[in-house]
Amino acid sequence: MTAPHDAARPSPAAFEEPFTPDEDAVLQLHGVTVRRGAKDILAGVDWTVRAGERWIVMGPNGAGKSTLLQIAASRMFPTSGEVGILDEVLGAVDVFELRPRIGLSSALLANQVREEETVQDAVITASYGMTGRWREEYELEDRARALGLVSEWGLARLAHRRFGTLSEGERKRVLIARALMTDPELLLLDEPAAGLDLAGREALVAQLTALAEDEAAPATVLVTHHVEEVPPGFTHALLLSEGAAVAAGPLEETLTSERLSEAFGTALKVTRADGRYTAVAA
Ligand SMILES: Nc1ncnc2c1ncn2[C@@H]1O[C@H](COP(=O)(O)OP(=O)(O)OP(=O)(O)O)[C@@H](O)[C@H]1O
DSSP states (O other): OOOOTTTTTGGGGGGGGOOOOOOEEEEEEEEEEEETTTEEEEEEEEEEEETEEEEEEOOSSTTTHHEEEEEEEEOOOOOOOEEEEEETTSSSOOOOHHGEEEEEOHHHHHSSSTTBBBHHHHHGGGGGGGGOOSSSOHHHHHHHHHEEEEEEHGGGHHHHHHHHGGGGGHHHHHHHHHTTOOOEEEEEEEEEETTTOOHHHHHHHHHHHHHHHHHSSSSSEESSSSSOOTTOOOOOEEEEETEEEEEEEHHHHHHHHHHHHHHHSSEEEEEEEETEEEEEEO
């Protein structure tokens, strides 16, 4: 005879410990899956970013990099799995309180900045989590920080220019300055060098190198398609392929010919000279 179903009896899951991220983790994914239709665009990803680390995320088109960053930015929830961001757990925190603690630069966000917004306003509005100036008043301190960032990112002469008139490289720098406006504890940069010419890319790599070497800078995650864009000073890499983590660990052990070939499904030869990487077909 089978025991009668006891609706009051807690399920085994009720006895499981609630997820608590590691103490030194600024971002922790545990078995994270994102399902869209019949496809898992992220499939059981485990990944931990600790304070002070600077991560590169690489993988082929459609591997799930931007989806991963949207989750890390608390702008998307996984279908299953757990996510710790800073000292909070996604699903048990007011994301509107969490988001100002995370700096995000992405193409998606760039599309939300109005063409007529000035550079200065595109940066300062991040303090209210907005992408456009409305009727809000800013403290002197906010204005000083915005001006400081605008100047630090080489945009001083453009402070009053409209966002819509900027070159791709200038826009990218505005978005990074904006991402830093709230003095975030976690910085997420989704393809910041996409669309830049060679000089623009090199200037950006130099600025990101300086940021990586700044001990006061937040833990950083940089999504890129090209190993040439990896700034010296970055410490770790995560390789994604078809939604799964193929490799994750210290940069030099992860950005290897073998690992990159596996992630991209094609034979690649990776070389490193003076802290910079190149990759060509093997
Ligand atoms: N809402 C959705 N419904 C169905 N599929 C989706 C949805 N959003 C994303 N995808 C798919 O999920 C996969 C991962 O997308 P994602 O943008 O995260 O990849 P990516 O690694 O950033 O790609 P890329 O390098 O091309 O920017 C892609 O195949 C994409 O088509």
